[in-house]
Amino acid sequence: MHRDLISRLAHADHPIAAPLDDDSVRRLLDRALSRGDERVLDLGCGGGEWLLRALTACPDVRAEGVDTSEVALAHARKAAGALGVQDRLVLHHRAAADFAASHAFDLVLSVGAAHAFGGLLPTLAAAREHLAPGGRVLVGDGLWLREPSREAVEMLGDFADLPTTVDRVVADGWTPVYGHVSSREELDGYEWAWTGTLASWALDNQGDPDSAEALAVATAHRSEWLRVYRDTWGFVTLILRPTAG
Numbered sequence: 001m002h003r004d005l006i007s008r009l010a011h012a013d014h015p016i017a018a019p020l021d022d023d024s025v026r027r028l029l030d031r032a033l034s035r036g037d038e039r040v041l042d043l044g045c046g047g048g049e050w051l052l053r054a055l056t057a058c059p060d061v062r063a064e065g066v067d068t069s070e071v072a073l074a075h076a077r078k079a080a081g082a083l084g085v086q087d088r089l090v091l092h093h094r095a096a097a098d099f100a101a102s103h104a105f106d107l108v109l110s111v112g113a114a115h116a117f118g119g120l121l122p123t124l125a126a127a128r129e130h131l132a133p134g135g136r137v138l139v140g141d142g143l144w145l146r147e148p149s150r151e152a153v154e155m156l157g158d159f160a161d162l163p164t165t166v167d168r169v170v171a172d173g174w175t176p177v178y179g180h181v182s183s184r185e186e187l188d189g190y191e192w193a194w195t196g197t198l199a200s201w202a203l204d205n206q207g208d209p210d211s212a213e214a215l216a217v218a219t220a221h222r223s224e225w226l227r228v229y230r231d232t233w234g235f236v237t238l239i240l241r242p243t244a245g
Contacts (some may be wrong), residue, residue: 004071004211006217008047009201014193015049017184018112018140019235021189029054031178032138032239036060037154038106041130043096043123044113048076048089051109055062055085056099064090097126104132111237115157119173120165128242138238141161141165143181148232156229171242178239187234196224 011017016025027052033040037060042051045065054061071089080086085163092099096116108127110117117123120141127137132195142159153159166176182190195218202215 004069006121006198006214007069008071008075009214010194010198010218011047011157012201013197014190015047016111017046017049018237019186019190020111020180021142021186021239024180024182024237025050025053025187026057028138028178028237028239029057030179032107032136033058033061033107035106037150038062039103039132040064040107040109041101041105042066043099043108043110043126043130044116045072045076045091047072048079048091049106050111051089052076052079052083052085055080055088056083062088064092064101064105066092066094066096068093068095089136099130099164101130104135105130106132106135107138108135109138111138112235114139114141119157121168123218124169124172124174124240131242135241137174138237142233143234143236144232145234146232149228150231156233159233164239165236169238170243174240175241175243176240180237182229182235188230191222191225191230195219195225 033054040054040061040063040218042065045051045067051063051065054062065076070093073093074194076091080089108130110123110127111236114123117126123139142156143165144159144161166187198214202211206212
């Protein structure tokens with residue numbers, strides 16, 4: 001079963017591919033788009049959900065998104081057309097780490113896409129290359145809420161706890177101006193939506209050749225979440241400004 005299809009099905013009932021509810025996304029964008037006429041870039045935009053919300057909320061915002069998934073970008077184009085914001089959205093089908101633009105951006109987003117750059121600090125280094133003077137970065141990544149098992153680290157990556165994560169960001173030349181640590185409700189809601197929506201699709205489409213694999217993926221992911229990392233893994237979203245310059 002193609003990874004793009006799995007992702008699209010799994011996120012049908014939770015379009016933001018991160019453990020953030022609608023209120024949290026709206027609050028973060030309100031803080032990040034302080035003027036309302038910013039030029040915005042999303043590195044690893046997926047289906048463009050962050051950009052579509054920014055464009056809908058702020059009619060003077062212009063946005064660009066970068067992603068390797070043509071399926072996700074096609075979804076973003078279709079949604080932009082339905083919302084009437086397609087004239088203010090440009091999408092690029094390429095690796096986010098390789099993207100180059102002829103202009104800078106007032107806000108650079110990368111939420112849940114740090115793996116594409118090799119970690120949080122490399123993600124911020126890439127974002128800095130695109131940032132206009134006075135600009136902001138909105139970045140989201142995993143963290144450990146308590147000491148993880150070795151299996152959890154091997155499965156999800158070598159994160160840090162919240163104080164260490166913030167210390168590393170500050171030492172890298174950034175000042176946090178706002179942040180949100182996902183609540184238990186957001187974390188569980190994200191995982192239940194991911195596994196449940198995929199499993200429901202499989203049960204509703206048992207004649208589809210992909211249904212058995214979809215159900216197996218949902219079952220395996222649910223077991224890993226509940227048994228390996230539910231009690232230790234969290235997610236933090238930060239709005240950052242360069243400390244100097």
